[in-house]
Amino acid sequence: MLRIVELTPVFIHIGAVVYWSSHTTSKRESVMTTKIKASTNELVAIKSALALMLYKLHNPYDA
Structure with a gap:
């Protein structure tokens, strides 16, 4: 699994886009x-x- 540290920029970006588009x-x-x-x-x-x-x-080696 990807560590949360590696995914944090993606989550921040998605959250910013959702916030901006809803406001x-x-x-x-x-x-x-x-x-x-x-x-x-x-x-x-x-x-x-x-x-x-x-x-x-x-x-x-992960499937």
């Missing part, structure tokens, strides 16, 4: 909001892939 004043989706959400989703996917690669490097 926007405008309910209408703007172009900038859509672009930011898309880019943050890509960042989360990249971070998840990197975390998985680090896990595989540290534990090469």
Whole structure:
């Protein structure tokens, strides 16, 4: 398993995105909001892939 220390940046990033998107004043989706959400989703996917690669490097014999 990944240690919580390795996953902390991912959790902080996801929490910040959720907090920011739930506290926007405008309910209408703007172009900038859509672009930011898309880019943050890509960042989360990249971070998840990197975390998985680090896990595989540290534990090469796990199934």
